Amino acid sequence: MEGAFKTFKEICEDPYRLVPSKKVIGLTPTDIPEELIHASGLLPFWIMGTTAPIKRVTALIPDNACSFARSSLELVLEYQRDFFAGFVISQVDDTTQHMSDLWERRFRDRFFHKFLAPRQLSRPSARFWFEKELYFLKKALEGFTGKTIKENELWESIKLFNEDKKWLLRLYDIKRRSPDLVLNRTFFEAVKASLLMEKEEHLNVLRKVIDELETSQRTKGQGEWIPVVLCGLFVEPFEIFDLLDEYRLNVVGDNLIVGSRYIYGICQEADDPFQALIDRHFSRPNLSPVHDDPFRVINDVTDLFYQSGAKGVIYLHIQYCESQEFDLPDLRRYLREKGIPLLIITTDFQTRHVGLLRTRIEAFRELLGKA
Amino acid sequence: MNARELAKVFTEEYLEEARNAHQVGKFVAYTTAVSPVEILRAHDFIPIYPENHSVSLITRRLCQSLSEVIEKQGYTSHLCAYARCDLGWRDVRESPAGGIPDPDFLLSCNAQCFTLVKWFEILSRRYKVPLFVFDTPQWIRDGERRKEILNYCVMQLKELISTLEEITGRKFDYDRLREVVRLSDKACRLYRKFLDMAAYKPSPITIFDALIHMAIIVYLRGTPQAVTYYEVLVQEIEEKVKRKEAAVPGERFRLYWENLPVWFKFRDHFNLLASYGAAILTSLYVHDWAHEFEPDKDPLLTLAENYVSGFSNVTLEERADMALELFERYNLNGMIMFINRSCKAVSFAVHELKELLTEKTGIPALVFEADMGDPRFYSEVQVRSRIEAYLETLSELVG
Numbered sequence: 040m041e042g043a044f045k046t047f048k049e050i051c052e053d054p055y056r057l058v059p060s061k062k063v064i065g066l067t068p069t070d071i072p073e074e075l076i077h078a079s080g081l082l083p084f085w086i087m088g089t090t091a092p093i094k095r096v097t098a099l100i101p102d103n104a105c106s107f108a109r110s111s112l113e114l115v116l117e118y119q120r121d122f123f124a125g126f127v128i129s130q131v132d133d134t135t136q137h138m139s140d141l142w143e144r145r146f147r148d149r150f151f152h153k154f155l156a157p158r159q160l161s162r163p164s165a166r167f168w169f170e171k172e173l174y175f176l177k178k179a180l181e182g183f184t185g186k187t188i189k190e191n192e193l194w195e196s197i198k199l200f201n202e203d204k205k206w207l208l209r210l211y212d213i214k215r216r217s218p219d220l221v222l223n224r225t226f227f228e229a230v231k232a233s234l235l236m237e238k239e240e241h242l243n244v245l246r247k248v249i250d251e252l253e254t255s256q257r258t259k260g261q262g263e264w265i266p267v268v269l270c271g272l273f274v275e276p277f278e279i280f281d282l283l284d285e286y287r288l289n290v291v292g293d294n295l296i297v298g299s300r301y302i303y304g305i306c307q308e309a310d311d312p313f314q315a316l317i318d319r320h321f322s323r324p325n326l327s328p329v330h331d332d333p334f335r336v337i338n339d340v341t342d343l344f345y346q347s348g349a350k351g352v353i354y355l356h357i358q359y360c361e362s363q364e365f366d367l368p369d370l371r372r373y374l375r376e377k378g379i380p381l382l383i384i385t386t387d388f389q390t391r392h393v394g395l396l397r398t399r400i401e402a403f404r405e406l407l408g409k410a
Numbered sequence: 411m412n413a414r415e416l417a418k419v420f421t422e423e424y425l426e427e428a429r430n431a432h433q434v435g436k437f438v439a440y441t442t443a444v445s446p447v448e449i450l451r452a453h454d455f456i457p458i459y460p461e462n463h464s465v466s467l468i469t470r471r472l473c474q475s476l477s478e479v480i481e482k483q484g485y486t487s488h489l490c491a492y493a494r495c496d497l498g499w500r501d502v503r504e505s506p507a508g509g510i511p512d513p514d515f516l517l518s519c520n521a522q523c524f525t526l527v528k529w530f531e532i533l534s535r536r537y538k539v540p541l542f543v544f545d546t547p548q549w550i551r552d553g554e555r556r557k558e559i560l561n562y563c564v565m566q567l568k569e570l571i572s573t574l575e576e577i578t579g580r581k582f583d584y585d586r587l588r589e590v591v592r593l594s595d596k597a598c599r600l601y602r603k604f605l606d607m608a609a610y611k612p613s614p615i616t617i618f619d620a621l622i623h624m625a626i627i628v629y630l631r632g633t634p635q636a637v638t639y640y641e642v643l644v645q646e647i648e649e650k651v652k653r654k655e656a657a658v659p660g661e662r663f664r665l666y667w668e669n670l671p672v673w674f675k676f677r678d679h680f681n682l683l684a685s686y687g688a689a690i691l692t693s694l695y696v697h698d699w700a701h702e703f704e705p706d707k708d709p710l711l712t713l714a715e716n717y718v719s720g721f722s723n724v725t726l727e728e729r730a731d732m733a734l735e736l737f738e739r740y741n742l743n744g745m746i747m748f749i750n751r752s753c754k755a756v757s758f759a760v761h762e763l764k765e766l767l768t769e770k771t772g773i774p775a776l777v778f779e780a781d782m783g784d785p786r787f788y789s790e791v792q793v794r795s796r797i798e799a800y801l802e803t804l805s806e807l808v809g
Contacts, residue, residue, distance in 0.1 A: 099761055103488050132524045137758035140726035155547035164565040171558045330543040333531040365528035368484035
């Protein structure tokens with residue numbers, strides 16, 4: 040069992056050591072329907088920055104740009120240029136929109152597609168536009184591979200991805216109930232690894248892990264773990280999870296991109312695969328840069344808190360993420376009014392040093408312990 | 411009356427009407443500088459631009475103190491100075507510009523930037539009024555996708571109209587919209603004519619004139635007043651041309667400016683540059699309102715075409731082409747590229763844009779970083795010495 044989890048850990052730490060059997064298409068991590076890429080015989084692979092030093096990006100984009108964006112562009116320019124056969128970049132805000140231009144100019148020799156997802160979600164036009172963009176993505180992929188994506192192939196991919204997510208949800212359920220068995224870091228590594236490896240392989244490892252866990256979980260109790268929810272976009276570096284584990288803060292709910300926003304994105308297996316992908320897109324939790332009901336940024340967090348039975352909220356703020364910086368003061372004020380304990384952690388994709396957070400997490404744990 | 415006097419009168423009338431909107435059966439809509447305001451005007455919504463009000467606060471050097479008010483609430487100093495000034499002002503409620511009335515409705519268009527959407531979301535929560543986001547996907551160079559982008563935009567404009575009808579309980583009048591678009595088109599073309607007078611040698615205007623006179627095209631386009639104003643202004647500048655009056659006597663350097671201005675250094679920059687015979691003549695920013703509507707077309711389509719294709723929503727290559735066209739038309743021989751910490755949408759690609767423009771024109775560029783509103787991010791000595799060094803380099807080249 041530990042060996043299987045170790046597979047996920049190693050992949051998260053160095054996903055580029057694998058030799059994929061398919062051409063790799065790098066994706067920026069928001070709402071690109073990766074099943075379409077899989078159905079075209081390619082490997083969708085999420086680009087999630089690097090902790091290696093920034094060398095080239097400094098001369099390209101201002102230093103107050105989102106650290107995730109800087110880090111991801113650096114990764115492909117300096118460190119893993121040859122790993123990717125192409126890219127699909129989603130535009131969700133100013134940073135991703137303008138970064139995609141810089142990116143495209145440097146990869147003229149590769150497949151490159153901008154996915155222009157709707158940045159408003161509450162009106163019928165958004166569905167119209169998402170459907171068009173699905174069509175354009177499909178067409179671009181078919182142009183690249185020279186192969187038409189058949190409806191049954193898309194269904195097969197959707198079913199495979201659904202299956203993987205269902206197993207991740209089972210793992211999440213075990214982790215919630217038995218955090219000693221599945222630590223926070225272990226669980227979120229399993230999720231992250233799913234975005235960085237061939238899905239069939241991930242699913243095989245995951246099944247094996249869960250089969251073993253489900254026979255052993257009754258021997259472990261929840262003990263003194265305190266339930267919390269994690270909110271924001273990403274948790275990086277993953278060493279933050281080590282601190283949560285050390286202080287026995289059990290993540291029982293989240294709305295993270297590499298978390299529930301992904302694993303709850305299961306498509307309904309109905310008649311039309313395109314409609315299934317569209318329905319899934321519009322059922323996801325709020326994403327800060329994308330406009331929806333302005334109260335959703337607050338209500339999603341409070342709903343998650345109350346429904347999960349958590350004792351507090353930990354919010355991960357990415358350095359220089361403008362949309363989060365606009366949301367946070369209202370969120371903080373609202374949670375305070377409701378008496379919901381909140382810890383805001385600002386993170387940077389360029390560091391793995393989380394020592395400075397230790398005292399704050401410890402203090403938050405003490406606060407929740409007294410509540 | 412001359413243009414400046416007209417501007418004062420029209421602005422006072424406009425703000426007065428906005429402050430008394432409810433008494434005359436109208437609504438106040440906050441909107442963003444680049445947005446299809448014609449639809450609001452055609453349905454008796456008075457558009458108010460928090461960005462413009464923020465500029466007036468910045469030019470009175472209030473940005474830092476207002477920012478500090480909201481930084482105590484957890485907002486960061488990295489955010490747009492317009493947003494910081496506006497949110498700060500809403501707490502202190504003291505404005506030398508007289509303030510702006512509270513909104514009944516919010517319209518934000520992300521062709522300009524996404525910052526405005528997030529800023530307006532805060533206002534929507536605060537005032538509990540609806541926010542409509544007009545989403546404009548990047549105007550990429552792909553004919554098939556452009557066609558669908560326009561369909562998406564037109565569909566949204568119809569949704570906007572339905573929303574306004576719901577608020578007012580009145581049916582939208584498309585004939586009135588056509589008339590408003592016609593007025594917008596007239597004013598925008600006159601505004602463009604005014605901007606293009608910088609092509610004369612010597613130029614009768616600089617970008618500083620453009621920045622002052624663009625206020626009316628931002629907040630009064632779609633009205634007869636805007637048309638009158640630019641007719642008078644164009645006449646005034648034509649007189650200057652006849653008299654061969656130079657905005658910068660002894661003009662030697664004709665410069666392009668990238669980005670919004672450093673609003674609180676407006677006069678200093680003009681004086682410093684003028685002392686070297688340098689005139690900044692134009693920028694893509696001031697051209698962002700030089701629309702060319704087609705009043706005989708479906709009004710929603712011509713609005714969509716114009717508002718989706720502004721310089722901050724096109725690809726980097728297209729933006730460079732737009733700037734190069736200005737270089738040619740205005741016969742420019744230098745460029746100052748400002749990386750504005752406040753404005754990520756415009757600043758993100760400035761380094762790359764500079765490379766492209768220098769490569770195509772052979773003209774060296776000055777790049778500097780500061781903030782358009784916040785003096786904490788402006789180094790007087792550094793900026794001044796860099797401008798001076800750049801102009802000395804240009805002197806060597808231009809002779």
